[in-house]
Amino acid sequence: METCLLPANAEGVRRAAELLQAGEVVGIPTETVYGLAANAWDEEAVRRIFVAKGRPQDNPLIVHIADREMLYEVAARVPEQALALADAFWPGPLTIILPRGPKVADAVCAGLDTVGIRMPSHPAAQAVIRASGLPLAAPSANRSGAPSPTDAKTVWEDMQGRLPLILDGGECQVGVESTVVSLAGDVPMVLRPGYVTPEQMSQVLGCPVQVAGAVTRQLQAGETVRSPGMKYKHYAPKAEVTIVRGDRDTFARYVAAHPAEGLFCLCFAGDEAVLEVPCVHYGTEQDPAAQAHDLFSALRRLDELGAKTVYARCPEMEGVGLAVYNRLLRAAAFRVVEP
Numbered sequence: 001m002e003t004c005l006l007p008a009n010a011e012g013v014r015r016a017a018e019l020l021q022a023g024e025v026v027g028i029p030t031e032t033v034y035g036l037a038a039n040a041w042d043e044e045a046v047r048r049i050f051v052a053k054g055r056p057q058d059n060p061l062i063v064h065i066a067d068r069e070m071l072y073e074v075a076a077r078v079p080e081q082a083l084a085l086a087d088a089f090w091p092g093p094l095t096i097i098l099p100r101g102p103k104v105a106d107a108v109c110a111g112l113d114t115v116g117i118r119m120p121s122h123p124a125a126q127a128v129i130r131a132s133g134l135p136l137a138a139p140s141a142n143r144s145g146a147p148s149p150t151d152a153k154t155v156w157e158d159m160q161g162r163l164p165l166i167l168d169g170g171e172c173q174v175g176v177e178s179t180v181v182s183l184a185g186d187v188p189m190v191l192r193p194g195y196v197t198p199e200q201m202s203q204v205l206g207c208p209v210q211v212a213g214a215v216t217r218q219l220q221a222g223e224t225v226r227s228p229g230m231k232y233k234h235y236a237p238k239a240e241v242t243i244v245r246g247d248r249d250t251f252a253r254y255v256a257a258h259p260a261e262g263l264f265c266l267c268f269a270g271d272e273a274v275l276e277v278p279c280v281h282y283g284t285e286q287d288p289a290a291q292a293h294d295l296f297s298a299l300r301r302l303d304e305l306g307a308k309t310v311y312a313r314c315p316e317m318e319g320v321g322l323a324v325y326n327r328l329l330r331a332a333a334f335r336v337v338e339p
Contacts, residue, residue: 003160005152008124008169016167017131025049027141027155028128029169030064030120032093032177032194033148033296034155035138036163037064037128040074046107046137052162055144060110061137062095062178063117066129074117074135076101081183081205088204091121093174093195097182108137114184124169140177141166147235147299147331150175154300175293176323181209190215193323195292215326216317218334237299239264239307241332243325245314246339248274248285254339255311262308266298271313278305288320295324299331 006012008029016026016037023045025038036052038045040063050057063074071078071086075098082096100108100115109115120126129136140148141155149155152168159166179194181201188209190198198209239262244254252274255265264278265271268285282298283290302310312332315324329336 001164005156005166008167012167013127013131016128016165019165020132020134025052025163027166028125029122030125031122032174033150033172034141036141037136037138040108040135040137041103043105043107046105053144058110061108061139063115064136064138065119066126070135074101074104079183084204089196090119093178095178095180097184116180118178124167145236147296150296176327193326195320197319235327235331237302239302239310241310241312242335243312243314243328243332244337250339251313260309264302264307264310266310266312288324291315291324292320295327
């Protein structure tokens with residue numbers, strides 16, 4: 001099909017709403033990454049997302065809403081903890097997993113009895129949801145497995161000919177997907193880390209928020225995929241990525257001792273001073289938010305430069321840094337070395 005790229009102005013929003021109401025898939029900006037949106041009530045429309053992405057059917061989607069009324073339509077039950085988190089972090093980059101309501105298309109939930117819900121803060125995403133009058137199921141707007149797109153140009157490169165419209169709302173502010181927290185169990189549990197941290201949620205809820213083991217390791221046999229980003233290799237460039245733990249000098253020694261064809265380093269600004277191979281930066285060492293913002297564009301830049309092997313300097317695994325590590329870990333297919 002022919003794909004149109006339109007600015008996220010009033011006319012673009014109107015056209016997006018028409019297409020969504022007609023059961024089509026539309027590329028839209030959010031504050032985290034760009035998404036592929038479809039009517040969350042419409043089974044066939046949601047299945048078109050999976051076809052466009054080449055996404056496995058057992059990988060659930062997140063439903064995006066614009067107000068509390070939609071929350072009560074999408075979720076079968078909304079506990080007080082969910083309302084407290086919504087008051088603190090919505091609109092914003094937090095997805096809350098709750099018992100699913102009966103109107104949600106089965107394909108959204110991948111056979112689960114729960115659904116992930118979030119209220120994006122990007123004004124274009126809000127406008128499209130309101131204009132369509134629909135909750136929107138939307139994963140990231142990339143081919144499955146590739147780095148998520150943080151600008152409309154990248155969505156165009158991945159999705160041209162696979163959907164009728166992409167809205168250009170500029171560069172994404174956050175740069176990694178939303179935090180996913182489940183309130184469906186006995187304790188709040190982070191299934192995918194993001195910009196909203198477990199520590200921040202703990203302060204709001206007045207209780208510990210646990211982090212699922214699969215955030216920093218592969219899913220074990222028999223574990224259920226209850227959130228996007230848990231099971232499969234994700235966010236990966238074409239090169240083979242290996243994460244190297246350690247400070248700058250430790251990283252430099254490892255790189256020097258392990259030459260490889262088409263070798264590039266994915267590192268922090270300033271690290272190139274001690275490295276003798278081409279480098280692509282993803283933020284600065286002391287700024288996890290900048291790392292998150294730059295990560296996916298840096299991974300795509302490695303493809304543009306023809307990298308075949310990438311050694312990635314490991315971020316700190318705290319706060320937003322945990323989200324960066326989680327994405328890098330999946331981009332590296334869980335290859336980590338500690339010299």
